[in-house]
Amino acid sequence: MRADTNTNKGFFVKYRYWIIIGGILLLMPPLSLLFQFSQDSNFCGTWCPRMFFSWRKGMTGGEFIIGFARSYLGVALVFGVLISTFFLGRYWCSHMCPIGGSMEVGSKIVPDFLKINFSGVPSSPVRYGYLSVYLIAPAIGIGSLCCNYCNFATVPRIFGAAFSPADLSYFFRTAGLINLGLVVVLGFLAKGGRAYCNFLCPIGALDAVSNRLGLRFGKRVTVNDAKCNACGVCAKACPTWAIEIREKARIDQLSCMPCRECEKVCTKEAIRYGRFKK
Secondary structure, eight states, rough: OOSSSSSOOOHHTTTTHHHHHHHHHSSSTTTOOHHHTTOSSSSSSSOOOOSSSSTTTTOOOHHHHHHHHHHHHHHHHHHHHHHHHHOOSSSSIIIIIIHHHHHHHHTTTSSSOBOOOOOTOOOHHHHHHHHHHHHHHHHTSSOOOOTOOOOOHHHHHHHHHHTTTTHHTTTTSSSHHHHHHHHHIITBBBBOOOHEEEEEEEEHHHHHHHHHHHHTTEEEEEEOOTTTTOOHHHHHTTTTTEESSSSEEETTTTOTTTHHHHHHHHHTTEEEEEEEOO
């Protein structure tokens, strides 16, 4: 597929990290500016984006619907993300999500020799295997991964630990220590900073499906085969290891988010973001 537009390296490419930092200031402690309008302080409660679509054993249909009402802002956030992704690509994940963005920005200050390269791990099987467990386990009564192992709760608590004794005490519990270890290893210490997003984020997994389903209807990052020389520079720059180098570079739309880091480094201008046709 090729792009039918010559979209240049505009605002969302040049200022991606500033946009991520803006999202962190907007949604992370100690400011949490957006949450204050609903009298919340984090992604829990009315902003929870993870629990409402999880069916627990013994739950009635009415209780399931009440879960949607209880987390109505989280519902609006998730459906807004999925709809925008269908037409524009995963801009929430690449530019606006303060959770994945925090881990990616944090990884920038870690020396390269300490970073772990997870690109050899097939992300899609791990991602959708985890999503299956996430959905099936509570439905059959094994237990829930919604709250105990939640990236949307853990990362804000890292920011809030210096200001809130409750956030600090969270990391002295077993679940808190496990979550902290996952964020550190799969986030801050991961090459690209996005291994947690690629493996263990259920919102990211659903968002990737929306991205793939909307491929023919919206804008995506793709490769112009006529210009690509398979040099591999783009694959090295990709934080989600979504690019495979064969005779030409190939982009996996189940892992790609339009961070467009690949576009920045491509000296042949073979990578573009835009509407596509065969």
